[in-house]
Amino acid sequence: MQLGDISVNFVELVREACHKLNVDPMPVLNEYGVTPETLASPKARISISRFMRIGQALISTANQPALGLFMGQALRISHMGLSGYAAMTSPNLERAIRLWIHYESLSSVNKRGSSRFYLTEESGVAQFYSISPYNEFNYFVVDCLLSGWSALAHWITGQERLLKEVEIEFEAPPYAQHYQQAFNCPVKFGRSRNALIFRKEALLLPSIYANPATHSEIVSICNRELTTLVGATSLTERVKQIITPMLQGREVGLTETAKQLGLSEWTLQRRLKKEGVQFQQVLDETRKQIAETYLKATDLTIGEIAYLLGFSSPAAFHRAFKRWFGVNPKPFKDQHASGRTDENTATGENT
Incomplete structure (x- = not known):
């Protein structure tokens, strides 16, 4: 089971950011099987795990821990694909943000969750989902997405001072001084x-690229693409997608999963039965697949993995893992550490 996948447009983005830092990224990209042909392939994707390792390797090569912020500042609408063009032709900033988040799955899918936009009394909130626990492999992902969203908002409106503040889950990193330049507003860590917390009045600013006819046409194309994507997903897979981000530190039950899907418990059970599974089987298989992926492809500790999978304690995780694989998690992790390779790439990637 992959943690998710991401468009090669984001690899192109990290390549461009490296060039601006006078660093050649191709030796690292070649090492991870990303060729110029891969970057030019329509709809090509790579696993999120591979993307994180590429990012960490390039941070080391460039000796620039703030690489994610530089990536975000280099983001152009073309990196966003169809959702970017739907956003830029929108009538105003609020519509643009709503669309690039709504169509997020057209360019990336993460089992950990999905982004969202919502209004409060005084602001608009564009929220990127949690990918905790945080370490040197994933700081840059949050940096890139939030600074990229900020850069897009400025580009679409042609205006500055759109943000009230930025909130970030992890504690201030050693390169914290770079955030002020990237966002030009207060940045609060450990939240x-x-x-991104947008000023409410900023949401009404018009897009300088607004075009009603083109906007309508591109939104129609995005909707068709999204319908095709969702229609190709089985209910069992959709349940796995719902379960995964809810697992952190707690059990997940049938009732809340059915609610997330807009189904009654009875209907969910009946439709899963038609696919030959029961809810508890799907939950158990989801945990098993994610545990295997985390142990093979990340440096998360066993305790962190137990938390992310919703186990009450590491001991409970050890018992489940032994039942799944016949061994304890530590020797399993050690066995795969030395020759660790990434998850399989998504369909369309040339490797």
């Missing part, structure tokens, strides 16, 4: 979410 409960990763989010």
Whole structure:
């Protein structure tokens, strides 16, 4: 099971950011099987795990821990694909943000969750989902997404001072001084979410690229693409997608999963039965697949993995893992550490 996948447009983005830092990224990209042909392939994607390792390797090569912020500042609408063009032709900033988040799955899918936009009394909140626990492999992902969203908002409106503040889950990193330049507003670390807090009046600013006819046409194309994507997903897979981000530190039950899907418990059970599975089987298989992926492809500790999978304690995780694989998690992790390779790439990637 992959943690998710991401468009090669984001690899192109990290390549461009490296060039601006006078660093040649191709030796690292070649090492991870990303060729110029891969970057030019329509709809090509790579696993999120591979993307994180590429990012960490290039941070080391460039000796620039703030690489994610530089990536975000280099983001152009073309890196966003169809959702970017839907956003830029929108009538105003609020519509643009709503669309690039709504169509997020057209360019990336993460089992950990999905981004969202919502209004409060005084602001608009663009929130990137949690990918905790945080370490040197994933700081740059949050940096890139939030600074990229900020850059897009400025580009679409042609205006500055759109943000009230930025909130980030992890504590201030050693390169914290770079955030002020990237966002030009207060940045608060150690918060409960990763989010851009937009001034409410900024949301009404018009897009300088607004075009009603083109906007309508591109939104129609995006909707068709999204319908195709969702229609190709089985209910069992959709349940796995719902379960995964809810697992952190707690059990997940049938009732809340059915609610997330807009189904009654009875209907969910009946439709899963038609696919030959029961809810508890899907939950158990989801945990098993994610545990295997985390142990093979990340440096998360066993305790962190137990938390992310919703186990009450590491001991409970050890018992489940032994039942799944016949061994304890530590020797399993050690066995795969030395020759660790990434998850399989998504369909369309040339490797």
